[in-house]
Amino acid sequence: MSAAADAYPGSIFSLTDHEIYVVTARSDGRDSGQIATWIMPATLVPDHPRVAVVISSQNFTHGLLAVSGRFVLNLLSDEQHALLPLFGLYSSRDYDKFAGMEVRRSPEGIAVLPGTCGWAECRVVSQLDLGDRIIYVADVTAQEIASGRRPLRKKEAFALQPAEVRAQLEEKHRTDGARDRVFMKQFTR
Numbered sequence: 001m002s003a004a005a006d007a008y009p010g011s012i013f014s015l016t017d018h019e020i021y022v023v024t025a026r027s028d029g030r031d032s033g034q035i036a037t038w039i040m041p042a043t044l045v046p047d048h049p050r051v052a053v054v055i056s057s058q059n060f061t062h063g064l065l066a067v068s069g070r071f072v073l074n075l076l077s078d079e080q081h082a083l084l085p086l087f088g089l090y091s092s093r094d095y096d097k098f099a100g101m102e103v104r105r106s107p108e109g110i111a112v113l114p115g116t117c118g119w120a121e122c123r124v125v126s127q128l129d130l131g132d133r134i135i136y137v138a139d140v141t142a143q144e145i146a147s148g149r150r151p152l153r154k155k156e157a158f159a160l161q162p163a164e165v166r167a168q169l170e171e172k173h174r175t176d177g178a179r180d181r182v183f184m185k186q187f188t189r
């Protein structure tokens with residue numbers, strides 16, 4: 001299996017297979033979106049949905065999320081594997097990732113992608129900076145689910161990429177990991 005699809009070879013985490021989201025954010029009239037897999041529900045209280053999201057502060061999307069304190073989780077469907085390189089390899093610093101897409105808006109005006117399994121708009125309530133990543137805890141403020149679609153998962157999404165895209169994803173995985181090691185070392189006491 002590809003090293004990027006399996007972040008922790010030989011560990012129990014190699015047995016996991018996360019759903020793939022595009023996290024979108026908006027600030028000062030600028031939209032951004034990035035792939036994220038480190039996302040999970042964070043409460044059992046049904047009428048107060050809450051999530052935990054792990055994001056790199058180096059991502060352009062993070063800057064917009066941090067300023068606005070809001071973001072939208074777009075849960076990709078299994079037919080959307082072609083969005084992986086657009087939102088996961090490149091930065092919104094350099095690209096308009098939404099060009100040609102029929103984007104809708106959440107109540108707070110954040111981009112909602114078409115064709116997904118659904119979306120949840122979130123408001124940050126707490127955060128924990130770990131140096132390489134920041135864990136955001138956020139309340140869900142609005143959401144919509146699309147019926148009849150199946151979530152895209154990481155292993156399937158990687159297997160469906162052309163070989164050269166898989167190689168680029170693996171290279172980015174390696175360089176991001178090396179970068180993060182430095183941030184983690186600086187932070188760890």
Ligand SMILES: Cc1cc2nc3c(=O)[nH]c(=O)nc-3n(C[C@H](O)[C@H](O)[C@H](O)COP(=O)(O)O)c2cc1C
Binds near residue numbers: 060089
């Ligand atoms: C399969 C996959 C999973 C990813 N998961 C996360 C994640 O959970 N958190 C994160 O900060 N970045 C994650 N990334 C990396 C970002 O999507 C990537 O760095 C992106 O290019 C950032 O775009 P931006 O600069 O436009 O925000 C993931 C990338 C891939 C391909």
